[in-house]
Amino acid sequence: MKEDELHAFLTLQRIPNLGDTSIKRLIARFETAQQVLDQKKESLLKLDGIGAFKLKAFFEKEHRLAAEEELKFIQEHNIDYCSYKDQNYPERLKHCIDGPILLFKRGSKDFSQQRMISIVGTRKVTNHGVDFIKQFVEDLAPLNPLVVSGFAYGVDITAHRAALDQGLDTIAVLAHGLNQIYPKVHAKYVKPVEAQGAFITDFWSSDAFDRTNFLRRNRIIAGMSEATVVIESAEKGGSLVTADIANSYNRDVFAVPGRPGDAQSLGCNNLIKTQKAQLITSAADLIYLLNWQIEEELKPVQKQLFVELNAEEKVICNFLSDVGKEQLDLIALHCKMPTFKVASILLNMELKGVVRPLPGKQFELT
Template identity: 40%
Template structure:
């Protein structure tokens, strides 16, 4: 492991240093290593740090803990993805509360063109499990990766259906990768590493404490283009994931259920309050997302663009990678100012290459 990774891991192990603070420190100091080389006086002068946190940074056991963490990482084939790493999930990168560092064990690309999250109750009905399995199978022609949380119920049903149909599937967990929780899902998790992966923001020894699961849900919501809720009550992790997906401007879908059925109250509420699209089948999702099966099976029409200048090509290449992006994320990724980017996007629309969707989001035609 190189020094950059070592100091990046150490930075996230400092008490009270979360996602926003880590980025703030990196920005002012010029890198993770520079944070540890800064004096306490220099640190406390950084906006938002203050004397107590500056003292914690200079006197924490983070460097010692990072050495131990890197030993575990190297022994178990785990990848460390800091937010400056090109392999870090680009869908997460520009979210305000995204984790600065992720631990990943698996083979699936975290920046594939299409991603779908499937969440739901831990106690689904047989019909709910069947619907989940049917949704996964019918997503196969669209070339997606499927994300869930490895929990009991709908989560594990989605993962297992992906394994049955050789669809890449990512399990976002609320603990370190030293363990599998729940332990009953160990065999499925090991299979997922071969055709998908396990993803966590927590160092290896972190226990699956209750407060970490809502934090995990923001990663599920941020990683997806579309989030599907299959059976949920009015409160719980699935409703948190749906709210976060809405906050991140992701498309949310809910499978409706019978009125007065507790396990469908959350889905029905999401639809009724216009926080989710009604979903009776994958065709509903494909219609809203403007996805065509032929797009997943071959990319021929996407290669038939007319001659573009380098800046236009950069926009097209970015949309090829992520399919649907808000204008502010395009601006940050390409480092284009708003007026110049607006002109580029308008020109590409006139050429019939991109189209705009509600919420100032853009996709290739």
């Protein structure tokens, strides 16, 4: 994007009462942001949703001056940026009607990765929640997903740290400009995230830090990912808003259940109860429900001559030895185990090089 077009985008972004959806409609009508700003009053007044009140702001110099200042910040700090019309804009976010017209990025990671999940939840994560996230991300690591979260306390930072520990890319979506980090205690994770992922935001360096920013930020977390996973959540909270947004985008939403009396499980349990999220208890559940397959080139394994199998693995191995290949549900039925448990066992067996997945959620011995 050329500098004058970026300035035009920034100017439109600064005009009050003109949101991302309206700006996209204007650009669709006049082709570029600069051409929108070049229009005369008479032309703009003919458009639906552009009344005299909004129109007045189009020609106020203060918005152009503010855009010039933000442009200077972007240039001086070498901030990467992209508009919703650019190829390097997150593909799934392009299909969200209220997705930001501009994204600002700091870090090494682009958005081309196909497997991308958002992990969200309470800021007051329990020890059980922390352990679950670490194991969950570790089990997903062979599939090399990109982990998205909000860099906040609790579940967010635990998800980022787990991704970094497993050598996975991670994206932190901020509720403020790239001129600051919140919370400050997480500053020690800035360089690792930049090196192994990126920080992104649609907020300016001059934007005031406000609680409502987090709700606006959540649409990016929900929109850029294939699925949103809620680990722990109280009865009310920002992660439930993210889940609602993801549902509105027709994205998969998953929630980890907890005991009925646990305060930090009420939100997840309600999502499952109201059918706003699918229940998962492990990475294997997510892999099964998203129909992900482990690609050999991501994490090659060599079949060992003498692989140690536990009792349940031996039951499945003996069954597949008799039938040759079978679907997951039928393996569970014949081996008299829950489907979710068999999915987890098969994942472990695949990592050991004992079985391999086939189309149609079938499995056979290697």
